[in-house]
Amino acid sequence: MPAVCATPVTLAASDRHRLKKMAYGHKTPYRDRQRATIVLAAARGHSNSQIADQTRMHLDTVRLWRGRFAAGGLEALADRKRSGRPTRFTAVQAAEVKALACQLPAETGAPLSRWSCPELAREAVARGIAESISASTVRRWLAADALKPWQYRSWIFIRDPDFQAKADHVLGLYAGTWAGEPLGPDEYVICADEKTSIQARCRCHPTLAPGQARAMRVNHEYNRGGAVAYLCAYDVHQARVFGRCEATTGIVPFMALVDQVMTQEPYASAKRVFWVVDNGSSHRGKASIDRLAKAYPNAVLVHTPVHASWLNQAEIFFSIVQRKVVAPNDFTDLDQIRDRLQAFEARYNATAQPFQWKFTTTDLEDLLARLDRREQEEHSLRHQESSLSLAA
Template sequence: MPVTTLHRIALTDGQRRLLLARARRSSGEHRDVLRARIVLAAADGATNAAIARDVAVGVDTVRKWRRRFSEHGLDGLRDLPRSGRPRTFDATVVAEVKAMACELPADSDTPLAKWSCPDLAAEAANRGIVGSVSASTVRRWLASDAIKPWQHRSWIFPRDPDFAAKAARVLDLYARVFDGEPLGGHDYVLSADEKPGVQARTRIHPSAPARPGRQPMRVESEYRRHGTLAHLAAYDVHRAHVIGHCAPTTGITPFTELVEKVMTSQPYASARRVFWVVDNGSSHRGWTAAARLHDAFPNAQMIHLPVHASWLNQVEIYFSVIQRKLLTPDDFANLEDLAKKITAFEKRYNDAAHPFDWRFDRTDLHRLLDRIAA
């Protein structure tokens, strides 16, 4: 029987191929597959009632997609834009809550160190910004602007009056420049410091390695203490070579022993200049430490970082590596075992190390200081 409808369907070859592919797609959305089957059946002359029985939908649904395709083609099979649920809170309320989240609680005499979403929801109601609002709604508002007032990050304001000059000199050395002149082949730059208080702890029960199908490595929480030691190291910035040793504690004597160990070995013993980049720790602070180094080894020169600028000392990166790879989680029989494994790690590191990809230069430094000053 011929189809009696105002909306007859005639497909081009391209439309039929696309609709057939869509109707056979096993991973496609069900609504798209359904609409493609309706249009294909209509194009083959099936009635609305027959199509409805075949695809298990109502006749009104078949009639709707037949009409939409007849009037708009493939674009007619898309969902129309929806206005969505009306807003419960207007934009002014959302903006005021976000602004409140960017305030410190102390500014409004609120006895909190930082805001949480429930606190913000309660405070918004207390201030009369909104009658009531849920913490999850506040969290959604803040997430749209990546505002997380419950998190905090520590920082130190540079207080060294010569911060820029001292830091720039170290950054120049990392770039193999000193006093405006490039370093020669017999000039070396060492970054040195101490890692104090490294603990030797033995776990009460042996650690269990990872196993397929179960949790990662398991480490006993309880341990026995065997004391602490200090790890001192000098890192050759351009050769990616570490020379270190362990001592019972930090101080002038252990640091002097590190200097002697380095400066009596090659290539530093015969170098033209060896620059020692250090922070302002008590064992190498001030002009007396610099003079002591130069008196013992005339080819050595101590370069001090500004106060609170250990983040510019590259040996700290090495210390973070040894902390992650050897000292966490820790399980050492005694102090001798700890010192032996630190020495073994140093050798392993030197066998495969490459210079750090240091990119922070004078331009970055000045940009940072300008931003802090502003």
Template structure:
């Protein structure tokens, strides 16, 4: 049966349809419709087109009719209203609210809820008569709500949190007491990475291969621990470090002496040392001890529980991931050698971190925290 709908293609339509018909990665429906119209334009009967494409003749007739009436626009899908909503927006919001409610507020002996428990609670509270777990998961996924997960955090308890954190962020932005730092002023972020273990694997690791990740022996013997002390120049991106059996005032002061004896710090106008509240460098005596040894050095303490504002911690994370995790160390000497070799390699191509956390971000953070503990941001 010849098509009752005459199909005539101009050169542009011919090129577009031929391109679609060859498209191995295009949606199947587009490829099929293009092939229907091309075959009809060649004068092939509808039944032969349907047989060649393995579809019903009514499908061929529908697309030929649409193309004859509307041209290329006729090959697009019509707007569909879809299946009527089963649940109201109020029910959707109610499910999401349940997912964000601590189980203890519902007298449940749970620390977190699964989608099944959310469903049971919604039915018990007559929010819905019934609902699938997939539907609940899809609604929660829309807002990235995952009540079955948790992460730990420490609520700031330092009464001077804003002031202490703010001055450190000012130093990162090259400002101190409202005045810009000069070219002879330097900012050093320092800390200790303690209890680094020399783990000796009971079997050598197996190298990666096609379709196979590196394999690391699970069992190991312990070869002792050491401490790595590092001072990171915030604006130059360079690291100076030393190895010690453990942390303490003496190892930290030795690191400070190593840095302050080297240029450009030895002849610098000021060297600001950003540190946390570890026992090696906490409280007022540490500030006096530092300034007595090096008059151009100023120790600046972060708030308690704010090591995340100490840039040297980023370097420690890089060191751990790239040089220590999963490695095999026969003894402490091998571990120490690896750490110092990595430091040298890092310094060869080092750039300052792209630090973007500012006082504005800090103030926003404190305002959000104030909702949990009024007066914190005051």
């Protein structure tokens, strides 16, 4: 019988480059590397038997992948789709489990706060959705729709009736306007707030510096050395910080912070100095507005909406202080905390740049519109559910 000639293989430059990456890549799967090696050897004119000897693969395997590449190119080197094991569960069963995951456990009578995959699998069996089902199957179904019922996020609904008006004032000040008029060069915007209870935790063993393949180590045990409150005033457009430490928060410590700022230039002789504060007890209500105006006629107190302290840029500075100064907390006494905070203020003011505040009044209007639509949809859904329950 005449000898059967091997299928000839001719490579384009681009195909050769991709095959070489597959054959010599460290992260290439083993089967792809072997198939690329077969094709490259075939392109160099080697016979199937020679390639089988070189790669230590069966002759039929070499013949198979050589022929597939000659017929279909690079795409033919991938595995063909296989039917696989017959599915045990129907699409309806998967949908019922997903619907169960989208319900609160309390609504189903389960004594749980959140669903987990094992609990969902157990509940699905108890409800007769499936005779048996594994947690991994439930996890795979939920992953297909990016459902994670074991996670949760806290939120708070807007309950300040003047939320938009108050937020507009604050955002306008950040943008350099007040009541629709641009601020003058002798008008300033200051955000003020308090960071309460910075504790002096003296570790029982010294903190170890980081080393090769080792993070900094902080001893878990500590002795309490008291706590101090840190009050801060941040000039929004000048990126300048004024801070002080007090034993506690309150009206007197806050007014001391105001005195510290308003008795120095350029604020003492400024036309207006706007103080943006939250609704804490140290500066709450109209009484605080009158108190500040009486002490300094050129000072204007502006409150953020209730539960909207995120509009206060002093919170951003406090997050920096927490990351760079306070944590991990390892102070011998309160004096060390005061000295560290004071030194950090000087260091920060030397290189600080104003925060790039990007949330504008337009963004606020879009946010409130989305919340209104969501509230209307939830109200409509509750009304439909009530109507269906009455009809039943």
